[in-house]
Amino acid sequence: MNRILSFAIRQQWSGILAGVIVGGIALSFATPQFLSEFNWFVMLRSICVSLLVAFSQMVMLGVGQMNLSVGALGGLVAIIVGGLMDAWGMPPLPAILIAVAAGGAAGFINGWLTVRTGINGFIVTLATASAFAGINTGITRAIPFYNLPPEFVAFGNGRLGPFPYLLIVPLIVTVLLAVFFSRVKTGRYMLAVGGNAHAAQLSGISAPRAIITAHVISGLTAAAAGVLAVAQLGSAQPSIGAEWLVISFAAPIIGGASLAGGSISILGTVIAVMLIGLIQNAMVLLAVDPYWVTFLLGALILTAVWINRYRAYRLGED
Template identity: 55%
Template sequence: MTTTMRLLKTDWFGLLVAFVCGVLALAATQPTFLSTFNIYVMLTAFSLSVLVALSQMVILAIGQLNLSVGAIGGLAAITFAGVMEVWGLPVPLAILVGLLVGLVCGAINGAVTFWSGLNAFVVTLATLSIYKGINIGITEAQPFYEIPDIVKSFGNARFGAFPYLLIVAGLVLIAMLVFMRRGVLGRQLLAVGGNRNAAELSGIHVGRVIIAAHVISGLLAAVAGMLAVARLQLGQPTIGDDWLIISFAAPVIGGAVLAGGHVSVVGTVLGVAIVTLINNALVLLNVDPFAVQLLLGALILAAVALSRFRDPA
C-alpha cells in the first residue's frame, strides 16, 4: 500500500496514465499503430528526442535555460561527419572530437553565464547564433556525405521494432537517473537551482556547478547530434534546428520547475514519449502537421501553469 501511495504522488504517474491511455486508444482505432515498422519509427524519434530533452533538463535543474542546445548538437554533428570525410579520422576518434565540441561549447556557455552575471537566456541566445554561424562557415550550407558504412548501419539497424539507437539512449537514461538521484553533483545542481545563496553558504562552489551543468548539457546535445548523423547517413547542417521546442516541452511537461531545484528524469522521458505519441497519432490520422506545433504550444502553456502552481514563488 505504501508503494502504491508513493507511486500516486510522483510527478510522472499522471503522465504514465495518459501515455498508456493514448497507446490503448490508438491501438484500438488504428490497425497500423502496433505494426513493427510504426513502433520502430516512434522509438527512433524517441531515441533522439530524449537526449535533447535531457540536455535541457540539466539546465532547468539550476533554474536556467539553454537556447543553444540545437546549435551545439548541430555543430558537433557536422564536426563528427566532417573529420571523417575531410581528415579520414576513424569513427572512435571522430566520436571523441564530437564530444569535445559539445564539452567546449557547454563550458563556454557556463563560464560566460557565471563570470558575466548575465542571464543564461541571453548568453545562450548569443552562442546559438555563434555556433550556428560556425556550422554554416564550416559546411558552406552543404552536407558531408562520406559517412562510414559502420555509422550508417548503426543509425538504421534494428532488432525487430527496436532501433540500435535506443541502446545509446537507454544507457544515457540510466546514467542520468543515477546521476540525478545518487550523484553528488546531481544533488548540487538541484541545490543551486532551489536556493543559490543557501547552496553557497553550505559550501557548494556555485560557479563550478553552473559550468558543469552546461558541460553535461553540451555533451548530451553532442551525442544526439552524432546519432542524428548516423540516422540521416549524412552530416546535415540543419541538424538541431528544430530541437528547441521538444527540449523545453518534455522536461516542463515532465514536472520541471522553471525556477530550478526540481526536475524529473522519468517525467522528462514520459514527456518525450507523449510528444512522440502525439506526433505519430497525427500522422496516422492524417491531421495537418501544423497541428503538432499548436498542440505542443498548448501543452507547454499548461505545463508552465502547473509549474507555477507547484512553485508560486
C-alpha cells in the same frame, strides 16, 4: 501492487503516463498500423534523439538556468562528426569522441561566459547559439556531408525487432543521469544551487562551479543527440538541431521540472518524451497536418507550467 499503484498516482508524471497508455490504446483501435513492428521502430528511433535533447535542457533547468544554444550546438557537433568522417576519412569511433568532446567544450564556454560576465545564461546562450550556427554554415556552406562509413549508418538504421540500436545511447544516459543526481554530491549540489543559490553558497557549495558543470553536461548531451541524428539520417545535415529548442523545453517541463530551478524529474522527462513521440506518430498515422504538433506542444507546456504553479501554491498553503 497497491503500494506501487499508490506511489505512481502521487507522482507528478502519473497524469502523462496515463495519457501515454490511453493514447496508445486509442491509436491501436484507430489504426492497425500503430501496432506494427516497423511503426514502433520508427517511433522509438525518433524518441532517441528527442530524449537526449530534453535531458540537455533538463540539466540546465535543474540548476536554474536555460540553454538556448542546444539546437545550434547539436547541429555544430553533427557537422563536426560528419566532416571528420567524410572530408578527413576518420573512423567513426575517434570522430564521435572528438565531436562529443567539442560539444563539452562548447558547453564549458557557455558556462564560463555565464559565470565570468554575470550575464544570465539565457542571454549568453542566445548569443552563442548564433555563433555556433554561424560556424556551422561557414564550415558546410549549407552543403551536407553524405559520404559516411557504412557501419556508422548501419548503426543508425539497425534494429532488434522494434528496438533500434540507437536506443542503447539514451538508455545509458538516462541511467547515468539518474545516478548522478541521486548519488553523486555534484549532482545534488547542482539542484541545491538551482533551488536557492544564496543558501547553497552559505553552505559552502560553489554556485559558479555548479553552473559550469551543468553547461558542460548539457553540451555533452546535446552533442550525443547530434551524433545520433547524423546516424539516424545517414548524412550530416546543416539543418540538424534547428527545431530542437521547443522539444528541449517541452519534455522536461511537462515531465515536472521547475522553471525556477532545483527540481527535475528524469523519469517524468522520459515519459513526456514518449507522450510527444506518440503525438507525432499519431499525426503521421492519422494524416493530420504536422503543424498541429507545434500547437499541441505549446498547449502542453502552458498546461504543465500552470499545474506546477498550482501545485507550488497548494504546497505553500499546506
